Amino acid sequence: MQIVENLKVKEKVYQEKLDNGLTVMIIPKKGFQKKFIIWGTHYGSNDSTFIVPGETDVTEVPKGVAHFLEHKMFEQENGTNSLDVLTALGVNANAYTTNDHTAYLYDCTDHFKEALDELMDYVQHPYFTDENVEKEKGIIGQEIMMYEDYPQWKVYLNALEAMYHNHPVKLDITGSIETISQIDKDILYKCYQTFYNPANMAMVICGDFEPESLLEEVKKRLIEVKAGGEIKRIYPEEPDTIVKPKVEQIMEVSQPLYTIGIKDMAATQNTTKNPEELVKRHLAIEILLNLLIGDSSPLYQKLYEEGMILSSPTLEYEFSYTYAHLLLTGQAKDPERLLAELKQEINTIKEQGIQEEDVNRIRKTLYGDYLKEYNDVADIARMFLADYFKGICSFDYLEQIGSITVDYLTQILSEVFSEDHMILSIVKSDCQNASTKSE
Amino acid sequence: MEYKPNEIKEGITLHQIPNDRFKTNLMAIFITTTLTRENVTKNALIPTVLRRGSKQMPTQEEISKTLEEMYGATFDCGVDKRGDNQVLKFYFESINDNFLPNGDENMLKDSLEKFLELVFDPYTDGTNQFKPEYVEQEKDNLKKIIESKIDNKAKYAMDRCIEEMYKDEPFGLYRYGYVEDLESINAENLYQSYQQLLSQSKIDLFVSGRDNPKIKEWVNQNPNIQKLAARKPQFVSISSKPKDAPVPEKVVQESMEVTQGKLMIGLDLAIEDTNLQYPTTIYNSILGGSANSKLFQKVREEASLAYSASSSYVKNKNNIFISCGIDIPNYEKTVEIIKKQLEAMKQGDFTDEEVENAKQGLLSAIKSVNDEQDTELMYYFAQELMNTKHSLKEYSDRISQVTKQDVIDIAHKVTIDTIYFLKD
Numbered sequence: 001m002q003i004v005e006n007l008k009v010k011e012k013v014y015q016e017k018l019d020n021g022l023t024v025m026i027i028p029k030k031g032f033q034k035k036f037i038i039w040g041t042h043y044g045s046n047d048s049t050f051i052v053p054g055e056t057d058v059t060e061v062p063k064g065v066a067h068f069l070e071h072k073m074f075e076q077e078n079g080t081n082s083l084d085v086l087t088a089l090g091v092n093a094n095a096y097t098t099n100d101h102t103a104y105l106y107d108c109t110d111h112f113k114e115a116l117d118e119l120m121d122y123v124q125h126p127y128f129t130d131e132n133v134e135k136e137k138g139i140i141g142q143e144i145m146m147y148e149d150y151p152q153w154k155v156y157l158n159a160l161e162a163m164y165h166n167h168p169v170k171l172d173i174t175g176s177i178e179t180i181s182q183i184d185k186d187i188l189y190k191c192y193q194t195f196y197n198p199a200n201m202a203m204v205i206c207g208d209f210e211p212e213s214l215l216e217e218v219k220k221r222l223i224e225v226k227a228g229g230e231i232k233r234i235y236p237e238e239p240d241t242i243v244k245p246k247v248e249q250i251m252e253v254s255q256p257l258y259t260i261g262i263k264d265m266a267a268t269q270n271t272t273k274n275p276e277e278l279v280k281r282h283l284a285i286e287i288l289l290n291l292l293i294g295d296s297s298p299l300y301q302k303l304y305e306e307g308m309i310l311s312s313p314t315l316e317y318e319f320s321y322t323y324a325h326l327l328l329t330g331q332a333k334d335p336e337r338l339l340a341e342l343k344q345e346i347n348t349i350k351e352q353g354i355q356e357e358d359v360n361r362i363r364k365t366l367y368g369d370y371l372k373e374y375n376d377v378a379d380i381a382r383m384f385l386a387d388y389f390k391g392i393c394s395f396d397y398l399e400q401i402g403s404i405t406v407d408y409l410t411q412i413l414s415e416v417f418s419e420d421h422m423i424l425s426i427v428k429s430d431c432q433n434a435s436t437k438s439e
Numbered sequence: 440m441e442y443k444p445n446e447i448k449e450g451i452t453l454h455q456i457p458n459d460r461f462k463t464n465l466m467a468i469f470i471t472t473t474l475t476r477e478n479v480t481k482n483a484l485i486p487t488v489l490r491r492g493s494k495q496m497p498t499q500e501e502i503s504k505t506l507e508e509m510y511g512a513t514f515d516c517g518v519d520k521r522g523d524n525q526v527l528k529f530y531f532e533s534i535n536d537n538f539l540p541n542g543d544e545n546m547l548k549d550s551l552e553k554f555l556e557l558v559f560d561p562y563t564d565g566t567n568q569f570k571p572e573y574v575e576q577e578k579d580n581l582k583k584i585i586e587s588k589i590d591n592k593a594k595y596a597m598d599r600c601i602e603e604m605y606k607d608e609p610f611g612l613y614r615y616g617y618v619e620d621l622e623s624i625n626a627e628n629l630y631q632s633y634q635q636l637l638s639q640s641k642i643d644l645f646v647s648g649r650d651n652p653k654i655k656e657w658v659n660q661n662p663n664i665q666k667l668a669a670r671k672p673q674f675v676s677i678s679s680k681p682k683d684a685p686v687p688e689k690v691v692q693e694s695m696e697v698t699q700g701k702l703m704i705g706l707d708l709a710i711e712d713t714n715l716q717y718p719t720t721i722y723n724s725i726l727g728g729s730a731n732s733k734l735f736q737k738v739r740e741e742a743s744l745a746y747s748a749s750s751s752y753v754k755n756k757n758n759i760f761i762s763c764g765i766d767i768p769n770y771e772k773t774v775e776i777i778k779k780q781l782e783a784m785k786q787g788d789f790t791d792e793e794v795e796n797a798k799q800g801l802l803s804a805i806k807s808v809n810d811e812q813d814t815e816l817m818y819y820f821a822q823e824l825m826n827t828k829h830s831l832k833e834y835s836d837r838i839s840q841v842t843k844q845d846v847i848d849i850a851h852k853v854t855i856d857t858i859y860f861l862k863d
Contacts, residue, residue, distance in 0.1 A: 009462065009538065031460050034807040081740070087731040088792070090799025109806040110799075138743035146746050146764050148698040149592050252696040254587040296503035304499065307579050331587075361507045368511030368534050371462045376811060 001026075001211060006395040008367075009374050013384065013395070014211035021199025021227030024218055025384055026211040029377055033109045035207030036377040037116070039123055040103035042202075042389045043195035045173040046235070046320075047100075052194050053229035062182040063168070064140075064175015065191050067097040071136050072188060073104065075127055082122035091115045099169050100320050101389045107378055112207075113217065120221040126192045128185035137180055144174050151251045151427045152329075159259040159327065159425035162247045166236035169323045197228035204384045206377040235322045240265045241420070248426045256428035258335035260313075260328040260342065263421045267324035270415075275391040279400050282317050283366065284412040285326060287404060289315040290362045291354065292345055293328065299345045308333050320390060326416070335426050346417045354406050354413070363401050370397050442819060445655060449669035451642045453658050454819055457650030458812070463532050464547050464648030465812040468558050469820060470527040471641040471674045474520060474609040480616025481624060481632045482525050484574075484581050486516035488629065489529075491573040492562035505553065510534050512550060514557055521824055522677040522755035523609040527636075529558050530813075535649050547649065551657055559637070559663035563630070571626040578621045585615045589695070592861060596701035597760060600859040603691050604705045610756055641672035643823060647812045676826045677755050685709065685854045692860045701861040702773060704761040706781075709852040713827060716754055717837045718845035722853075723752040723759055724797035725789055725846065726780065731796055733780040733789070734761065742776060744769050754825075759853070767862045774858060784850040787843065794843050805835050 001014040014026040045067060049060045073095070074082045086093035091108035093115075104123055106115055147153045157172060164170040174180070205214060242263050267281055293299050295312050303309045313330040332338045373379055373394075380394075387394045443455040472482065496502045506512045512533035519526045531554035536546050562570055589595055598613065605611030646654055658664055685707065708719060727734035727750025738748035748763045765773050783789070808818050808831060822828050829837070 008540070029460075032810050034810040083730045084736075087729050087800065088796040090796070090803040092800075092803075093730070107807075109803045135743055139739060139746060142699070142744075142746035142764065142766065145699045145766070151590065253590050255583055294503075296500055296507055298500075301498075301500050305576060307576060310580050310583060361504065364509075365507045365511035367540065368509075371510070371534055371538055372532075375461050375463060 001215060004393060004395065006398060008398045009371055009395070011374055011380075011395075013393075014215075016215060018198070018219065018222070019227070020222065020225055021197065022222070023202040023388065024215055025202065025204045025388070026209060026214055027204070027206040027380055027384065028209055028211060029207055029380075032208050032377055034107055034377050035109070035112050035205070035209070036105065036107040036381045037119065037203065037205045038103050038105040038381045038385050039119065039203045040101045040201060040385045040389070041195050042100065042200050043102055043191075044098050044100040045171065045175075046168045046322075047195070047233055048168060049234040050194065051232040051234070052190075053231060058234060059190065059194075061187050061191060062175060062179040063171050064173075064180045065183060065187060066102050066195075067174050068136065068140060068180060068183050069188055069191060070095045070097045070102050070104075071140060072128055072132065073122060073126060075132055076122060076125070077127040082118055085118050086115055089115050089118070093119075097173055098386075099173065101386065103382075103385060105378075105381075116217060116221060120218070123196070124223050126189065126196075128188045130185060133183065133185050133188065137183075140174060140180055141177055144172070144177060147172070147174070151253050151257050154249055154251065155257045155259045155425050155427040156327070156329070158247045158249055158427070159261040159423060160325075162244050162423040162425055163242050163261050163263045163325055164323065165239060165241075165243055167238045167323050168235065194228075194231060198222070198225055199227040200231060202385060202388050204381040204388070206381040238265065238323065242423050245422070246424045246426075248428070250430055251427050252429050253427060255331045255333065256335050256426055257331050258329070258338065259425040260339055261423045261425065262326040262416060263423070264319070264324040264326060264416050266415055267319055268322055273321065273391070275393075276396065276400070278319065278390065279392055279396045280404065280408070281412065282319070283397065283400055283404050284409050285317045285416065286315065286366060287359060287362050288409060288413055288417070289326065289328070290365070291358055292349065293342060294362070296361070299341060303332075303338065303341065308338060335424060339422070339424050343419055343422070346413075350413060350417075354409050356406055359404075359406055359409065363404065366401050367398065370401070444819075444823075447644075447658060447664065448667065450640075450672040451664075451667060451669075452644070452823070453655060454643060454645045454823075455650075455654055456645065456647040456812075456815055456819070458647055458809070458815075459649055460810075461648060461812055462535055462538050463812070464535055464550060464646070465816065466531045466551065466554050466647070467643075467645040467816055467820075468529040468554070469643045469645075470636060471521070471524050471643070471672070471824070472636060472639070473673055473675055474523050474525040474612055476609075476612060478632065479525060479612050479614070480581075480620035481629060482527060482636065483518045483614065483616045484577060484624065484629060485633050485636065486518065486527050486529065487577040487581060488569050488573050489558060489561050490514070490516055491577065492570065493556045494560045494562060495556060497562040497564075502557070509546065509549065509553075510539070512553075514554070518614050520610065520612075520614045523675040524677075524824070525614070529554070531557075537649065547651055547654075548657055551646070551654070552661065555661050555663040559667070561633075568626040568630045569633075574624070574626040574629055578624060581615065582618050582621055585613070585618050588613070592695065592697050593701050593762065593764065596703045596859060596861045597762065599691070599693065599861070600703040600705050600760065600857055603689065603857045603859060604758070638668060639670055639673050641674045642667070643820060645816045645820070647816055677824050686856055688855045689857045690860075691857060692862060694862055697861060697863050699764045700767040700770060700863075702761075702763045702765055702770065703859040704774075704777060704855060705857040705859070706759040706761070707854050707856045708757040708759065708849070709854070710757060710849070713825065714837070715849065718841045718849045720752060720801060720838065721794060721797045721841045722784065722846050722849040723750055724800060725793050726750050726759070726784060727761055728752075728797070729800055731793070733783065734763075734777065737776050737780055738763060738773060742772070744773050744776070758856075770860055770862070778855075781850075781853060781855070784853070785847070787847045789843075789846075791843055794841070794846060798838055798841065801838050802835055805831055805838070
């Protein structure tokens with residue numbers, strides 16, 4: 001196996017691409033009782049238009065199939081449910097779907113191998129019937145409705161809708177009650193055959209293991225499947241421009257929720273298939289956001305003392321090779337004024353320049369933040385899987401922090417933080433509407 | 440490397456949890472006091488004012504810059520309810536010295552000193568009060584936090600259910616307190632409350648991370664620890680005390696803007712012996728503690744009535760809370776199915792295998808307690824408050840010994856107290 005070691009965090013990853021195309025990564029953690037495995041496919045809610053390897057026609061499926069498949073994979077032909085089988089072994093099993101991948105996982109202290117039997121069996125053996133597909137629509141329908149009551153989820157989704165004209169990243173991962181009603185077992189089988197090919201999948205295992213012998217355990221549980229060809233994923237053309245600068249929704253909340261989004265389509269042009277550039281851009285954006293409105297920034301202090309915000313916003317950069325955006329999320333008395341203040345602060349920094357001293361401090365903070373990701377076997381494995389599907393080795397973040405210069409930050413600041421690309425999404429209740437008007 | 444509790448002074452304990460597997464050191468200070476209507480709001484306010492400034496770091500900006508320079512160390516605080524106690528919680532996390540890019544710092548010692556300063560040496564500008572500006576701003580903030588109770592509907596339903604079950608009792612108090620109390624709080628009387636809290640409460644300091652033989656010495660010699668006097672701490676040691684008599688089943692329904700109905704059922708457990716916590720844990724696990732549980736299987740998988748259906752056991756108060764998110768018209772049907780499951784548990788309508796599976800899940804969780812710093816820390820704190828002081832090994836052994844009959848016996852001690860439903 002290939003070994004990549006990082007001396008800063010003092011961890012190693014053992015990696016191998018098998019003949020069938022499956023990538024396996026093992027990160028040994030000596031002394032830990034907990035073992036964690038995650039098996040993912042590079043297939044998420046964004047992938048609903050594609051060309052199956054070997055075919056020429058474009059296949060288009062309803063939104064929400066990746067997530068629907070995730071729910072249905074647990075059901076077995078012999079009538080058992082793999083989630084029950086795994087739970088009975090005393091392991092915590094779960095699964096999730098994101099924009100760009102779907103993952104099946106468990107953690108345990110004992111019975112790792114028995115659980116591995118079950119995991120690898122169910123992920124490799126789909127079993128869909130008209131009846132079990134229909135029943136799932138009720139459960140997923142409840143899940144969709146549960147999210148309807150989360151203002152945090154609505155403010156996020158609305159922000160994406162305000163930024164993206166066409167790209168499917170703006171759609172709910174679950175699909176809607178209407179789109180899932182069109183799903184049947186044939187669609188599920190077709191998507192399964194296309195995306196659950198080992199060449200489109202990766203497995204990450206973290207815990208107190210001997211990597212070589214563990215790899216053998218994985219190999220002997222694989223059924224024979226030939227590595228598939230490249231799946232051509234088709235995304236609609238997405239312009240640089242935003243859809244609308246502001247979106248509001250009324251919900252019962254105590255204080256308005258906001259998400260400020262900055263669309264960064266330049267990232268998809270400037271970093272094309274270059275993971276190193278993506279990591280650098282990601283780090284630079286994190287540093288800039290911290291300088292602008294992080295805990296120690298003058299803007300945050302001012303807004304906090306005024307009672308405008310209770311805590312600094314959550315700062316995120318979400319990206320793939322076809323979309324990218326920054327998100328600042330939180331609660332504020334008056335989100336519109338918050339945005340105006342932020343815009344002003346951006347201009348001030350653009351005019352006055354970025355201070356080396358501040359950058360040094362934030363770099364130290366990020367170093368600690370990335371280091372902390374290596375405390376928990378589950379966090380480590382999830383991070384390596386998610387980064388892998390973007391072509392990134394997670395260690396690169398720790399390695400690149402030192403290389404982010406003030407010059408590079410200045411370049412990214414002018415390239416990314418432009419008012420034309422900003423949107424504001426607000427969720428507030430009726431009465432807050434009235435009170436903001438009167439203020 | 441073993442867990443070591445050490446009494447620093449009467450009522451003040453240092454708990455060392457040596458552990459070299461993490462990239463970080465995690466420290467916690469828990470200040471435990473009896474939960475009262477009179478003090479609940481003041482106590483909730485105190486940590487937020489402490490966070491604003493200390494003697495050496497008088498502003499939030501200075502605190503933030505100091506923490507950032509310490510490789511993004513974090514200082515967090517909050518309040519919690521533990522049985523009939525209110526707990527002021529403070530956490531400080533910083534990176535383990537083994538992972539410093541430059542080896543010339545003493546991060547653990549620095550962190551400990553900064554942490555003790557933040558909690559025990561607030562900015563007063565030489566007066567006998569907090570900085571009035573900080574107190575007024577934090578009063579406004581706390582008001583918003585109290586009002587934000589409605590934001591998370593599932594949590595709101597849980598809080599409301601508890602309030603209905605514990606009307607006019609300490610446990611029914613909201614942990615952040617009440618808006619109407621805020622007006623009479625000022626920098627002076629809040630500072631007095633703080634001083635009183637420091638002199639009378641139970642104080643526990645946890646240090647988890649790289650072992651250092653000097654930790655105890657550093658703590659003992661710290662001026663902020665030295666100025667604290669020994670005390671007979673005023674708190675309620677948590678013991679199982681059931682309600683005097685089973686109460687009649689109460690149904691409460693409320694309306695709010697929700698798409699999905701939130702159903703909560705609060706159960707009372709008529710158990711007195713603390714040893715019965717072990718079969719009760721198994722009972723809860725079979726009823727609603729996992730994907731194999733009766734609730735998940737019957738309510739979600741078979742009837743397709745809910746996305747979530749689970750139960751949780753609150754040891755401190757001898758309650759189990761069932762929670763489901765359901766389609767609003769399915770209310771009657773869901774309650775009926777849940778009641779059937781409670782009855783099935785009484786009839787022993789579950790297999791030895793289900794008991795074994797529940798044990799496996801719990802034993803696995805206990806084994807991995809040491810793999811997460813905060814979980815490990817909270818385990819020892821819970822033992823400290825329960826006054827049981829069971830080691831992880833003892834805990835596992837007792838779980839292993841539970842029989843199916845023990846679980847049936849528990850089922851007969853379960854009664855429904857309150858059914859709470861939040862609908863549109």
